[in-house]
Amino acid sequence: MSEYHVPVLLDASVDGLELKPGGIYVDVTFGGGGHSRKILEKLEGGKLLAFDQDEDARRNLIDDERLIFVQHNFRFLKNFLRYHGIEKVDGILADLGVSSHEFDEAERGFSFRFEGKLDMRMNQTAEKNASSIVNEYEEKGLIRIFRTYGEVKNARRLASLLVDARGQEPINTIAQFLKVIEPCVPTKIEKKYLAQVFQALRIEVNREMDVLKDFLETIPEVLGPGGRFVAITYHSLEDRMVKNFVKSGKVEGTIEKDLYGNYEVPMKAVNRKPIVPDENEINENPRARSAKLRIAERI
Incomplete structure (x- = not known):
């Protein structure tokens, strides 16, 4: 352990x-x-x-x-x-x-290394989690989060992909999330990019x-x-x-x-x-x- x-x-x-x-x-x-x-x-x-x-x-x-x-x-x-x-x-x-x-517990949803719920709450009794942000925020709100808290350069495209995908079905798991955003993840800096994206969501979830x-x-x-x-x-x-x-x-x-x-x-x-x-x-x-x-x- x-x-x-x-x-x-x-x-x-x-x-x-x-x-x-x-x-x-x-x-x-x-x-x-x-x-x-x-x-x-x-x-x-x-x-x-x-x-x-x-x-x-x-x-x-x-x-x-x-x-x-x-x-x-x-x-x-x-x-x-x-x-x-x-x-x-x-x-x-x-x-x-x-x-x-928190990073190493898959069910907490903090890391893209594991499959689990898209959660990221430090306080597990809090109502808002990463899934609710991804599924409920307006596109301009998602752009703001990824730009401000993750310094993601293609934040507009990233947000657009999420809004389009959630119109088909809710994005509730890390696997779903990664699949949706795959087209805008730069191959050469994949881990760095994903770390920025997950950091942005985590900061918003926990304010x-x-x-x-x-x-x-x-x-x-x-x-x-x-x-x-x-x-x-x-x-x-x-x-x-x-x-x-x-x-x-x-x-x-x-x-x-x-x-x-x-x-x-x-x-x-x-x-x-x-x-x-x-x-x-x-x-x-x-x-x-x-x-x-x-x-x-x-x-």
Whole structure:
């Protein structure tokens, strides 16, 4: 049986938090618990809140009284900190993207490598899935998704094929989907193209960009002075948002001024360039190839 999730940049990300022995920390993407276990190993007392909306993550819960598991989306970070009587935390870690488990479970529908339902929900109780998007969105909506979230160059043709095909029968499985779009998949870059298409659908299903924006703009409110924010990103859209947030406090990258004309920036970058995995880690865990680690400190 394969490991539920192989954490990327494990040591670098946890070291980036500069853990205080009795501090309060948040792992907003618990998954297989790899980062959380590493944090708890280094804490002496303290507290760790771990978020994950995926029911499957519960099987990895750690028997430690310092751990508080929150089975909800991390966009509600502030609400649940308040619920647990916590005003400020000392560090926040976010390993963004999809877990190895979600990619490797055929029935979850995240990967074009397997046959299964066209699903892609991180929260398995959510109503909208990839199939409902493919079958119900207007053509211009599909074009927007594939262009914006997948940077698919022939998004118009792709959307047109889907709209024509669904008029004959609903597209509910990965096999159906792949068959329909086959005419517009470039042979030389087939895997890259399919990865872009599936990424676009997954982001729309889970509203990943909206969630990330809400989460990032909450951080200055809940992270105490000198506290660390550590983020691991896997594609350019989320990395751009994190980079802009660290630079300006806004995901759009705009820097605001106070009444005296001074720039107001809540965070400062700890590493000027993102930390990336070495070849050894990439060979052991191919998912790490696109990973970038950014570390910021609350001013």
